Amino acid sequence: MLFPATVAGSLPKPSWLAEPDKLWPQWRLQGADLAQGKLDATLLALKLQEDAGLDIVGDGEQSRQHFVHGFLEFVDGIDFAHKVEMGIRGDRYKAMVPVVNGALTLKGRVHQTEAKFARAHTRKQLKITLPGPMTISDTVADSHYGDKIKMAMAFADLLNKEARALEADGVDVIQFDEPAFNVFMGEVSGWGIEALHRAIDGLKCTTAVHICYGYGIKANIDWKNSLGTEWKQYEEIFPALAKSRINQISIEAINSRVPLKLMSLLEGKDILVGVIDVANDTVETPEQIVQVIGEVMKFVPKERIVACTNCGMAPMHRDVAEAKLVALGKGVALARETYA
Numbered sequence: 655m656l657f658p659a660t661v662a663g664s665l666p667k668p669s670w671l672a673e674p675d676k677l678w679p680q681w682r683l684q685g686a687d688l689a690q691g692k693l694d695a696t697l698l699a700l701k702l703q704e705d706a707g708l709d710i711v712g713d714g715e716q717s718r719q720h721f722v723h724g725f726l727e728f729v730d731g732i733d734f735a736h737k738v739e740m741g742i743r744g745d746r747y748k749a750m751v752p753v754v755n756g757a758l759t760l761k762g763r764v765h766q767t768e769a770k771f772a773r774a775h776t777r778k779q780l781k782i783t784l785p786g787p788m789t790i791s792d793t794v795a796d797s798h799y800g801d802k803i804k805m806a807m808a809f810a811d812l813l814n815k816e817a818r819a820l821e822a823d824g825v826d827v828i829q830f831d832e833p834a835f836n837v838f839m840g841e842v843s844g845w846g847i848e849a850l851h852r853a854i855d856g857l858k859c860t861t862a863v864h865i866c867y868g869y870g871i872k873a874n875i876d877w878k879n880s881l882g883t884e885w886k887q888y889e890e891i892f893p894a895l896a897k898s899r900i901n902q903i904s905i906e907a908i909n910s911r912v913p914l915k916l917m918s919l920l921e922g923k924d925i926l927v928g929v930i931d932v933a934n935d936t937v938e939t940p941e942q943i944v945q946v947i948g949e950v951m952k953f954v955p956k957e958r959i960v961a962c963t964n965c966g967m968a969p970m971h972r973d974v975a976e977a978k979l980v981a982l983g984k985g986v987a988l989a990r991e992t993y994a
């Protein structure tokens with residue numbers, strides 16, 4: 655089937671579960687109610703994706719508060735009680751970050767509950783996302799390893815352990831989110847991909863990496879405005895990604911200043927093409943989606959195009975995100991007729 659449809663990862667959480675419209679919401683339930691509420695929201699997320707006609711569905715990241723910290727919560731060797739201020743993403747933002755103060759180990763399974771639950775409730779292909787090792791290492795301070803790369807490799811080993819277990823749970827696609835890949839371009843080919851290879855070691859399921867220019871928050875918008883009219887950061891990293899063992903690359907396309915021709919540097923990879931903008935509330939028309947896919951087809955064989963969102967939708971209004979899921983389903987249906 656041409657143009658299978660999927661989402662980058664997160665969907666907004668229902669307001670009975672967590673504060674709406676926030677990237678970092680507080681939970682509104684506690685204890686056993688929270689655990690049950692996360693699964694109820696997962697079921698809702700699956701149903702909405704299926705009804706919209708998506709082909710590869712996910713848990714909508716309903717069980718985690720934040721895409722990096724949802725993983726870190728399950729890691730021993732990190733001090734969350736004494737956070738320090740650090741410039742992250744090449745000093746684009748200041749953030750209070752936890753400190754690695756001992757050898758990193760997993761406390762247990764990270765996403766088993768929601769992955770098994772999602773597997774039991776959908777026959778579609780199932781995707782689960784994890785933060786990438788480079789992005790995690792850029793979101794914590796280190797007072798133990800004394801070397802960013804050594805620490806990233808330690809995180810990659812933990813990610814690999816969880817990824818192998820997710821595969822055994824019946825997950826079809828495991829995606830690593832690496833927004834740090836377009837900040838530390840020189841380091842991606844140096845050790846970023848090596849760390850990803852460690853994270854996917856031994857996996858037989860489909861593997862993906864999501865790279866991105868970030869959500870529509872102010873620090874990101876200011877940074878994007880400083881990058882000029884054509885965003886060519888990917889020119890440096892795509893050739894290395896093309897040689898990697900990762901199967902799929904997820905990148906933004908609609909309303910993006912990334913020149914689409916750069917996608918031709920990713921020969922041999924499936925491309926998750928962002929045809930849904932997550933930084934504005936205007937719902938795309940099917941015709942717009944068909945047009946973006948048509949543009950990408952100049953550089954990527956159509957068999958390798960997967961239709962996706964530009965990024966996660968966690969901080970969006972729920973009704974807008976739902977309308978955008980429906981638009982995605984309608985857009986790929988029209989694209990299949992148009993480009994059959």
Ligand code: ZN
Pocket residue numbers: 662833864865866867868869964965966
């Ligand atoms: Zn993203």
